[in-house]
Amino acid sequence: MMPMVKFENVTKRFGATVVLDRFDFEAARGEKVVLIGPSGSGKSTLLRVLMTLERVEDGMVMIDGEALWYVRDGQDVEPVTQAHLHHMRAKVGMVFQHFNLFPHMTALENVASAPRHVLGKSKAEAEALAEVLLRKVGLGDKLSSYPARLSGGQQQRVAIARAMAMEPKVMLFDEVTSALDPELVGEVLEVMRALSVERDLTMLIVTHQMGVARALADRVCFFEKGVIVEQGPPEQVIDDPIHPRTQGFLRAVRLT
Amino acid sequence: MHIVWEYRQLLVEGVRITLLITALSAVLAIFMAFASGLARDARSPLLRVPAIIYIELFRGTSLLAQMFWLFFVLPSFGVNMPALACGVLAIGLCNGAYGSEIVRGALRAVPRGQREAAIALNYSRAQTFRIILLPQAARIMAPLFGSLVIEILKGSSLVSLITLADLTFQAKNIILVHLNTTTVLSVVLVIYFLIALFISGGARRIERALSRGVDGAGR
Amino acid sequence: MEFSFELLWEILPQLLRATVVTLEATFCGFFIALVVGLVMVTFMRARARGVRIAARLVMEFLRATPLLVQVYFLFFVLPEFGISLSPFLTGVIALGCHYGAYAAEAYRAGLEAVPKGQWEAAVSLNYGRLATYRHIVLPQALPPIVPSLGNIAIAMLKDTPILAAVTVTELMFVANEIGSERFQYTEPVTAAALIYLVLSLAAAPLINLIDRRLRPQETRA
Numbered sequence: 001m002m003p004m005v006k007f008e009n010v011t012k013r014f015g016a017t018v019v020l021d022r023f024d025f026e027a028a029r030g031e032k033v034v035l036i037g038p039s040g041s042g043k044s045t046l047l048r049v050l051m052t053l054e055r056v057e058d059g060m061v062m063i064d065g066e067a068l069w070y071v072r073d074g075q076d077v078e079p080v081t082q083a084h085l086h087h088m089r090a091k092v093g094m095v096f097q098h099f100n101l102f103p104h105m106t107a108l109e110n111v112a113s114a115p116r117h118v119l120g121k122s123k124a125e126a127e128a129l130a131e132v133l134l135r136k137v138g139l140g141d142k143l144s145s146y147p148a149r150l151s152g153g154q155q156q157r158v159a160i161a162r163a164m165a166m167e168p169k170v171m172l173f174d175e176v177t178s179a180l181d182p183e184l185v186g187e188v189l190e191v192m193r194a195l196s197v198e199r200d201l202t203m204l205i206v207t208h209q210m211g212v213a214r215a216l217a218d219r220v221c222f223f224e225k226g227v228i229v230e231q232g233p234p235e236q237v238i239d240d241p242i243h244p245r246t247q248g249f250l251r252a253v254r255l256t
Numbered sequence: 257m258h259i260v261w262e263y264r265q266l267l268v269e270g271v272r273i274t275l276l277i278t279a280l281s282a283v284l285a286i287f288m289a290f291a292s293g294l295a296r297d298a299r300s301p302l303l304r305v306p307a308i309i310y311i312e313l314f315r316g317t318s319l320l321a322q323m324f325w326l327f328f329v330l331p332s333f334g335v336n337m338p339a340l341a342c343g344v345l346a347i348g349l350c351n352g353a354y355g356s357e358i359v360r361g362a363l364r365a366v367p368r369g370q371r372e373a374a375i376a377l378n379y380s381r382a383q384t385f386r387i388i389l390l391p392q393a394a395r396i397m398a399p400l401f402g403s404l405v406i407e408i409l410k411g412s413s414l415v416s417l418i419t420l421a422d423l424t425f426q427a428k429n430i431i432l433v434h435l436n437t438t439t440v441l442s443v444v445l446v447i448y449f450l451i452a453l454f455i456s457g458g459a460r461r462i463e464r465a466l467s468r469g470v471d472g473a474g475r
Numbered sequence: 476m477e478f479s480f481e482l483l484w485e486i487l488p489q490l491l492r493a494t495v496v497t498l499e500a501t502f503c504g505f506f507i508a509l510v511v512g513l514v515m516v517t518f519m520r521a522r523a524r525g526v527r528i529a530a531r532l533v534m535e536f537l538r539a540t541p542l543l544v545q546v547y548f549l550f551f552v553l554p555e556f557g558i559s560l561s562p563f564l565t566g567v568i569a570l571g572c573h574y575g576a577y578a579a580e581a582y583r584a585g586l587e588a589v590p591k592g593q594w595e596a597a598v599s600l601n602y603g604r605l606a607t608y609r610h611i612v613l614p615q616a617l618p619p620i621v622p623s624l625g626n627i628a629i630a631m632l633k634d635t636p637i638l639a640a641v642t643v644t645e646l647m648f649v650a651n652e653i654g655s656e657r658f659q660y661t662e663p664v665t666a667a668a669l670i671y672l673v674l675s676l677a678a679a680p681l682i683n684l685i686d687r688r689l690r691p692q693e694t695r696a
Contacts, residue, residue, distance in 0.1 A: 051376050086378060092374040104468070114377035117387060153311045166377060206314035233397075302510040320636040320647055323669055328651075328660035404537055413541035417640060424544055437551040445540045445548065452539035 002065050004029040004202040005050065005170060010059030010069075012045055012226075019045045021226035023057070027171075032196050032203045034213040034234070037223030038249060043206045047172040050204070051094045052085055063091050064169055093168035097175040099155040101147040101162070107134060108143040111162045119166070124163075133161040137191045153184030157191050164195070171195070173205040177212060189215060210238055210253060220248045257460045260443050263430050270426035271447060277422060278451075281347035282405045288295075288352025289404075293359030307356070314353035320414050322346040325419045343415035351408050358400045362393035382410070395466040402459025406452045423447060483662045486653050490663065493649035494670055500567055500645055501632045507571025508627065512578025519583060537576035543637050545569045550641045562636060566638035574631050581623035585616040621689050625682030629675050 003026040012020040027033050035043040048054045049061060052068070061068045061079075068088050070078040078084075101110050111130035115121045121129070132162045134143060136244055137157040147155050156176055163171060173192065177185045188213055196203060196216050207213060213220050220237040222230045222245070230243040241247045260267070288310075297306035314322065323346035327339060338344070366389050374384040416425035427444040431437045518530035535543070546569040553560060558570070589612050597607040635646030650667035654660035 051372075053372055053375060082380075086380070088377040091373065092376070095370075096369060096373065096376075098365075098369055100373035102370065102373070105394075113387060114379065117383050118378045118380075164374065196380075243303055312511055312673065312676070315669045316675045318633040318636050318647070318671045320639075321664065321668040324647065324651065324660075324664050328654055329664050332659075332661050336525050347587075376510070410539075410541040413543040414637070422542065424547075429549065430476065431551060438555055441544065441548045441552060445536075445544055448540040448544065456539075 001028065003027060003062075004031070004064055005204070006060075007046070008060045008062070010049070010061060012049060012054065012056045019226055020049075020056070023226060023228075025221075025228065027170075027202055027204060030199050030202055032141040032216050032218045033203070034205045034207060034217035034220045035114050035146070035223055036207065036213060036220060036230075036237075036249070040221040042226040043221075043223045044174055047094065047174050047204060047206060050170065051092055052089060055080075056236075063088060090166070091169045092172065093163035093166055093170070094161050094172040094174065095156070095159050095176045095181050099147070099152070099159045099179075101155055101159055103147050106144045106146055107139060107150065107158045108142060109145070110158055111165050113155045114162070115165050127163055130161070133165055134158065136194070138187070151184060152180045153187045156180065156188045158189075160191055160195070169200070170202045170204065173203065173207070175206055175208065177207065177209055185209065185211075192216060208253065210250070213238060222249065224249075259430070259434055259436050263426075266426045266430065267423065267444075267447070270421060270423035273415075273420060273422040273453075274409070274412050274424075275451070277343055277347065277420070278405070279410045279412060280344045281351065281408045281412065284348025285351035285355050285404065285408060286346060286401060287360050288349060289355025292352065293356035293363075295357055297360060297363075297410055308348075309351045311356050314350045319346060319350045319411055320417070322350055323414055323418060337420050339415070339420050342358055342418060343412070343420055347408055347411045347414075351411065354405050354407070355401065358397055358404065359393075362396040362400070363389055365396050366392045383419075391466070392417075395463060398463035398466055399456075399459050402456050402462075405455050405459070409448065409451055409455065476486070478665070479659075479662055482657075482659065485641055486663055487628035487666070489649055489653065490646065490666055490670065493644060493646040494674075496563075496643070496647040497632070497635050500563065500635045500638060500643065501568045501628065504570035504631050504635075505628050507568060508574040508578045508631070509624070511575025511579075512582055515579035516582040516586070517573060519579065520586070529598065534576045537573055538580075538680065542569065542573045544641055545573055545662055546641055562638070562641045562643045566635075566641055566643045570634065570638070572633055573634075574627050577627050577629060577630075578624065580622050581627065582616075584623070586612065588619055589615045590629055600640050618686075618689055621686050622682065624641075625678070625686065629678050632674055632678065633671060 005025070005027040007020075009024040010020050011018065012023075019040075023042070023046075025046070032183070035046065037043050044046060045054060049056055050063065050068070057074060058060055058071050060070045061082045062167070066088065067078050069080070070076065070190045102113070105113060108127060108130050111133055112123075112126040115129055116123060116126040119126075129141060130196055137160060139154060139157055139161070140155060142150060142158075148159070150158065159176075176187050176192075180188065192203075192205075192212075193215055195201065203216070205212065205216060217234045219231060220234045222237060222241070223226045224250050230237055230241060230246045237246065238250065241250060292307045292310050295303040296311065298307075319426045323342060326337065326342040326346050330337065330342075355449050370388055370392065371384060379387065412422060413424040414426065415422050421442050421445055427440055434440070497629055515530055515534055519534065521527055521530070548638055549560075549565045550562070551570045553565065592610055593615065594607065597611045602611065635643075635645050638645055639648035639651065642648065646667050650663035651660075653663040
């Protein structure tokens, strides 16, 4: 079967630093992949490349069988037009570490805005959809609250509902529980676990919290310096890592 | 004080002209502030370069010099504009160049995550500007544009030097006839101050209306 | 209509002499503004609430009313009280008071930008009020004030033409006079505008340089 997400020989640099180094990666349709590793190891960059927030210097990135970036020696092999980006972004949704909710919109407006303005749904239709989704994440009573009035955990749940409203095939979670107080992690994790039941939804999750990885992952990938050092099911990579670097990282994480 | 009462009609007429020039100049300035502020950060140099030239030219030369240039020099190139047009054009263009910084600064003050979220939700660039960036930037702009309009009000007094009968012009006329200059000029200063208070009050109300939700007060 | 470079060449010495007056007015006005601003900000931070409010009101009033009318006020009103100053002095004082209010605001912003914890740390180390300002607060408050003061200086330069209204023979006054004598405004007024442009373009890097010099090591980029 064709992979949902595919990186082939991808290189990404920030100035002199190589963040992804001739990187290969695949995720199957519906697979839930958790990416762990020290900060700066390239895992967030992988998500940001998929969301078109970063370009790559070399290699090919495919989503759902279509090339997102196809670059050889710094030159676009397939030219990247606004129309193409628009087409590809429709397949992907993203949830951010710092929520990035729109502060001037209520929770309902945050979720309803893009379906209305991007997908062209009517206001009533978009708001009905938003209400359903907000109820699903347990915020049926916060529809008209502004983000500043919501706790971190509630804001992040709105952000998940907002991304899901666009019906993406791939959902990217970029350290979505890292900015939360410890007692709020559970409610967000619960929502993500509920999402993971959807068989066709591919989820790529970057996290520092091994609890998140254990709860959600079909596969855990340990990153270091732009390459995947070790990967496998969570019980293997987290509980019984083979590679010394993975062992070292996990020891350090457990201490904190 | 009776002098002021005696000449109230002149003063009222002067206030009318002052308000007219301030309002017209403010509209022009805010339009130019947006046009040049957005063009200044555009990708195409065809937009960027003219914006830079406009901004540097009008910020670098003095407002009175610009007004005199339009009023005295332009006719010799065959362009004859009424004094009112010269005044409004000079004040509007000059303050529009200053206002471009307000627009740019406010847009830059919107956190980067907002743009990223808009990309993730597949908004077009125009939609991102209209739905996400502008409403948040407008809140930051409101008080700064309020200050700009007060600068415009103050600048409007210069039109008295190109024959327009604004408040300052009338004040000068009255004191040429009467010697009680202290009273007349004090009253005129207070009138300007009251207009300025009115402007900043308006700007604050607009700011409050735009701040709904943003500051957590849920107003 | 042609632009006559011959005429420009002929009047240039006059314009440059007037530019010197413009610069003198700017420097004198700026110096007065620095002092007036300091006095104002002191009152604005006074212990007594009444003093604070009065100082605030004066500052807002000076900032919200036209410099031109303020210049007229000093020019016509001071003689009524038996004080007669030259037009230059009158104009420079008006300029200094008007922009003194802006300077006060710049000082205030700089002082308020120093975190409260710094004052508390000074108290905990038993610094006196004066010592706190001198060793703790001012070294942190001054660097961010400098660029604001630079902008004020440039703004003052561009407002000096207003002094022409009370016959100060600065650049705009002379340009206008040449224009009305010869019925030929194009060259003098255009040249005057360009001189302002050159001066303010030259001032910006100068202020940047001073700013960089004054900035403490740890905040240098």
